[in-house]
Amino acid sequence: MADVLRFGCAELRPAERALFVDGQPAALGSRAFDVLMVLVESRERVVSKGELLDRVWPGLVVEENNLQVQVSALRKLLGAQAIATVPGRGYQFTLAPGADAPSPPRAAPAVVAPAVRGGSARVLVADDNKVNRLLLTRSLQLMGHQVESVDNGRLALERLRREPFDLLLLDLEMPELDGFALLTKLRDDPALSELPVVVTSSVESVAAVARCIELGAEDFLHKPVNPVLLKARVGSLLEKKRLRDEQKALLARLSDADGAPDVGATGATIGSIASGNVMATVLVARLAGDALADLPADEAIELLGAWATLMVDAVEGQHGLIATLTGDTIVAVFGTLRAAPDAREDMSAALRTATDMAELTDLLAHERQAEHRAAITTAVGIASGPLLVGVASAARRAAYVCVGAAVERATELAAAAARPGQDAQVALVDESTAAALEGRVALRKRTQPPGCRALVAAPTSVTLAG
Amino acid sequence: MAEPLLDPAVLQGLSDTVGADFVAELVETFASEAPAMLAELRAAQTAGAAERLRRAAHSLKSNAHTFGALRLAEGARALELGGLPTSAAAFAERVAALETDFAATLARLREVQHG
Numbered sequence: 413m414a415d416v417l418r419f420g421c422a423e424l425r426p427a428e429r430a431l432f433v434d435g436q437p438a439a440l441g442s443r444a445f446d447v448l449m450v451l452v453e454s455r456e457r458v459v460s461k462g463e464l465l466d467r468v469w470p471g472l473v474v475e476e477n478n479l480q481v482q483v484s485a486l487r488k489l490l491g492a493q494a495i496a497t498v499p500g501r502g503y504q505f506t507l508a509p510g511a512d513a514p515s516p517p518r519a520a521p522a523v524v525a526p527a528v529r530g531g532s533a534r535v536l537v538a539d540d541n542k543v544n545r546l547l548l549t550r551s552l553q554l555m556g557h558q559v560e561s562v563d564n565g566r567l568a569l570e571r572l573r574r575e576p577f578d579l580l581l582l583d584l585e586m587p588e589l590d591g592f593a594l595l596t597k598l599r600d601d602p603a604l605s606e607l608p609v610v611v612t613s614s615v616e617s618v619a620a621v622a623r624c625i626e627l628g629a630e631d632f633l634h635k636p637v638n639p640v641l642l643k644a645r646v647g648s649l650l651e652k653k654r655l656r657d658e659q660k661a662l663l664a665r666l667s668d669a670d671g672a673p674d675v676g677a678t679g680a681t682i683g684s685i686a687s688g689n690v691m692a693t694v695l696v697a698r699l700a701g702d703a704l705a706d707l708p709a710d711e712a713i714e715l716l717g718a719w720a721t722l723m724v725d726a727v728e729g730q731h732g733l734i735a736t737l738t739g740d741t742i743v744a745v746f747g748t749l750r751a752a753p754d755a756r757e758d759m760s761a762a763l764r765t766a767t768d769m770a771e772l773t774d775l776l777a778h779e780r781q782a783e784h785r786a787a788i789t790t791a792v793g794i795a796s797g798p799l800l801v802g803v804a805s806a807a808r809r810a811a812y813v814c815v816g817a818a819v820e821r822a823t824e825l826a827a828a829a830a831r832p833g834q835d836a837q838v839a840l841v842d843e844s845t846a847a848a849l850e851g852r853v854a855l856r857k858r859t860q861p862p863g864c865r866a867l868v869a870a871p872t873s874v875t876l877a878g
Numbered sequence: 879m880a881e882p883l884l885d886p887a888v889l890q891g892l893s894d895t896v897g898a899d900f901v902a903e904l905v906e907t908f909a910s911e912a913p914a915m916l917a918e919l920r921a922a923q924t925a926g927a928a929e930r931l932r933r934a935a936h937s938l939k940s941n942a943h944t945f946g947a948l949r950l951a952e953g954a955r956a957l958e959l960g961g962l963p964t965s966a967a968a969f970a971e972r973v974a975a976l977e978t979d980f981a982a983t984l985a986r987l988r989e990v991q992h993g
Contacts, residue, residue: 543908543941550896585933614940636888636944639895 419507451505460502492718533578537561538568565589595627692747699740700830703788726768766839792839793825839867881948888946
């Protein structure tokens with residue numbers, strides 16, 4: 413391990429167990445440092461929460477919430493985007509290494525490349541002409557991409573099947589397997605059929621260009637390739653791929669086959685997600701306070717991103733499902749993703765999420781306070797009841813929907829909790845949830861709004877009779 | 879009328895994009911690769927292999943365009959689109975002309991690099 417590892421503004425000194433940000437020593441707890449080291453050492457991949465827990469707290473049974481707090485503390489120091497949450501899979505360190513940082517070990521072979529971050533991608537150049545191959549490789553490297561090259565179609569196919577790539581730049585006239593044959597093989601291979609391909613060739617026939625497009629090539633660039641066009645096309649295709657990868661990750665999250673049972677007698681499941689009429693608990697969280705007022709647009713967007721990152725973490729940490737995320741409001745459902753045998757467990761998970769949200773918001777608030785920015789709080793409303801859930805789709809869009817009085821009630825309670833003059837970090841719980849958890853959760857009676865109670869302390873676990 | 883040997887704007891654009899040092903490296907790669915393409919043209923003609931001939935001419939044309947070597951590119955293109963020649967003597971003459979153009983192009987490219 414190197415003495416000093418640099419990532420953007422951060423400098424990590426493993427031997428001293430110290431982190432410097434912008435040249436200043438950062439106050440970092442021992443566990444947070446360990447979490448950071450694991451993420452940095454394994455930055456070429458996503459590290460699961462289970463692995464992090466095992467490596468940072470070996471031999472101990474630790475609540476995931478502890479891990480989230482450490483990750484939040486690190487995000488507070490390094491920026492919210494420094495550690496990405498990959499839904500359903502874990503965390504990944506995203507800061508680019510400085511010039512003197514060692515290269516990360518090669519990723520384990522996989523056919524599907526990870527989502528592209530920070531504009532850098534893995535690109536394969538397949539061209540039998542050495543001058544063209546070197547020139548394309550150099551041009552792409554100057555754009556910040558990692559580039560590998562091969563001189564025939566067969567080798568290209570072998571590499572693509574063995575390693576993850578984000579993009580293929582393909583010449584048509586090559587020995588062994590030419591560009592057309594390779595395009596056909598990619599089209600017929602389910603694991604590679606979505607790989608973006610740009611054909612680069614100096615063929616002059618329009619029919620050849622048309623054939624490439626028919627075979628699935630995304631684009632065609634005539635040689636000699638204009639560098640400005642190359643950059644624009646590659647950038648655009650990588651962005652499309654990134655969005656597609658994000659959608660896939662979301663779908664994977666939505667259909668995360670966890671062996672969960674069907675939910676309720678009238679509900680079916682999509683993967684393991686309930687679809688139909690179910691009993692569930694809804695949590696609505698709103699960014700409250702004057703945080704967004706008078707903020708420049710870019711800072712407001714940054715704040716919304718940081719807030720949403722933390723809140724989504726809190727929901728997913730308790731196995732909730734994010735139904736909608738609209739700027740400063742998140743609607744999450746408990747009881748549709750991983751159905752508990754008793755509805756009280758879902759309610760309890762929602763209440764724990766509210767506590768986690770308060771804790772995470774507090775971390776963000778302290779960071780802002782240090783920068784003399786307006787305070788923020790997260791207002792939460794929780795309600796339980798029958799819901800109609802499922803995937804509703806229009807011609808070109810689909811969404812997981814949940815409809816029912818509990819959604820409306822949780823929204824009302826979140827709005828009430830967000831009103832000025834409320835306690836900081838207040839969570840309001842509807843009567844049906846409160847009654848079901850009577851004696852197990854500390855809830856304070858409220859007169860306004862009627863029919864709800866305020867969460868004082870969420871249960872760390874609920875022991876159910878029988 | 880014959881095309882000019884070199885379009886200096888293409889070479890300048892290449893230098894601006896990937897750096898003069900890299901262009902010098904690329905020119906030397908071209909210098910070592912092109913003779914094999916010219917040899918393949920002759921071999922393909924002797925063997926009566928139209929596709930091999932077309933491919934070799936295509937590769938030469940592609941590289942010539944990269945450096946803005948207009949005359950060489952035009953000569954290679956004519957062979958690429960012309961198919962197998964009916965007259966071996968005329969073909970040998972055209973390949974010889976290409977070799978002359980290649981040598982002159984390479985000399986000019988090196989001159990520009992070191993100029």
